[in-house]
Amino acid sequence: MPKIKLVVFDLDGTLVKEKSSWRKVHEFFGTEEKGDEGLKLYVDGKISYEQFVAHDLSLWPRGISKSVFNYIFNKIPLNEGVREVVTEIKKRGKLVAIVSSGISLLAEKISNELNIDFFVANEILFDERGRSTGVGAAIVELNKKDKALLKILNKVSIKPMEVLGVGDSKFDLSFLKVCGYSVLLRTKDSKIGDEKYEVNFVIDSLHELIKVIDIIEEDA
Template identity: 35%
Template sequence: MVRLIAFDLEGTLVKSVSGWVELHKRFGTWEKGKEYAELFFAGKIDYVKWAELDASLWKGHTREEIMEWADSVEYMDGAKELIEFLRENDFRIAILSSGLMCLAGRIAKELGVDYVYANELVFENGVVTGKVNPIVDFRSKGTILRELKAELEPELTVAVGDGFNDLSMFKEADVSIAINPHEGVEGDHNVESLHEVMEIVRGLIGERGQ
């Protein structure tokens, strides 16, 4: 018996809102980064191009500088307890983030998450090359979750997130949970904390007589 739960990362499991924005502000590149964001949301460039343009602004910065930021990001209240509860109840756990692997990889390792998908900055000799491997764009979370479902054949699939790019994985899940959702984003359940997520999942397990 396998169950599957997929989490967005930033704003869901951790307190960072956007690693892209936070690194821009840390490195003094936000003005240009804001221009690129406006181009994307106006439909003038695609997500891959947007990620490449952003990463190009950080060329020459070191992995240590990036990880200094990633290591500073704090968990949302209840995150560790929730993951422990899920592992005790036969869930395979995935993180699907359109943020950066430097943060997602750290969180996945610390929490013992089974699968992690995020965008990878390309480093050479410990230095940002300005290139990026855009694994998760604004539409592909649903595709990734669908592939995981095909591989695992879970009896229950849950998705938890807060933003528009989480809606595609909401559609693939049996139950979707929106946590402090952005305006216009709704799940089957809308909650304010990870403690509420745990109670909803506990109820789902009970409904299935497990």
Template identity: 30%
Template sequence: MRLIAFDVEGTLVKARSSWVELHKKFGTWEKGKEYAELFFAGKIDYAKWAELDASLWLGRKKEEILEWADSVEYNDYAFELMDFLRENGFKIALLSSGLMCLAGRVARELKADYVFANELVFKDGKVAGVIPAVDFEGKGAILRRLKEELKPELTVAVGDGFNDLSMFREADVAIAINPHEGVEGDHVVESLREVREIVEGLIGGR
């Protein structure tokens, strides 16, 4: 059995950040940007950042959130890549520090085995808070737990951002796809088709 972990936003879909996209949709980005700066300055922790961000959307309808999530487009070759991975004995995990409203949809449609993301809380069909399940460094710990549970012969991680580096460190092979400046993996690619080519090379002799 083999294991592959994917970031979602910017890796499998074209949206780069569900947090930023929803801020822009609801006109709250200026305040959201201030909260991001507080986090990266070390003045608040991730849970507080998520709480503050979600507080800007209190009372927003669940339908508005899902409408946005359903509109996000996939990157080319996402479905074909997943078919190839399943055919070659991979368990597929999606690890997102974005929101489950998008990650859950992607996991269902791509038939992933596991999905982890932060979850907006809804009450009476409206945003009431957030459960911060995947913090900025949390992907590594999640991937480590999956490895301990599944004991795969090969673990691959695919992502594009700084919050993917912790899972890169847990993987046997890290693939950076169109990475942010300063993000490096064992391989750097520009497309999901290239991810398949690298995986084919990895499993060719196994």
């Protein structure tokens, strides 16, 4: 069994307590109901992911300063143990990445805060004054995170079998299946059972992740 070179985390619900950065913005603007309608249309296959992103952005006022979005995301706390776990992983010489179908402003904030090596997420586009244009870039599709992960692996020349993936929901399955080792973080808000997932490990706290890495590398 190869050693782990890269640990890839989902963001919403895994590294941070908020389950959806999109919904957090909807809550701020009071557009939760219409946001939920758009998500259901996507999940039911009635609209594309690009249409879903465009739908969400159309619900928010245009011309909003980037600082407003940063204000919203600054209120989102890390999950318990995240800082210590990421620090230990980095100390062991491994790369750390985020693959998120959430909003890149939050992914960038957390990456800077935790010294994470790479992140990929969906973008809100701003003009030269730093105000939202009402347009976005759908980079990481909710049900196809594997494609985003494979692009990262190609850039850093790491094989899937050398990757440990960590997620908390059914929407992480696509990228977890690509990883040599997969971990499901089961939280009180997960609303799923590990029996529905073909994963290598199920943990109830990120504090357990270092032990998982130890177990894997003892056999390597």
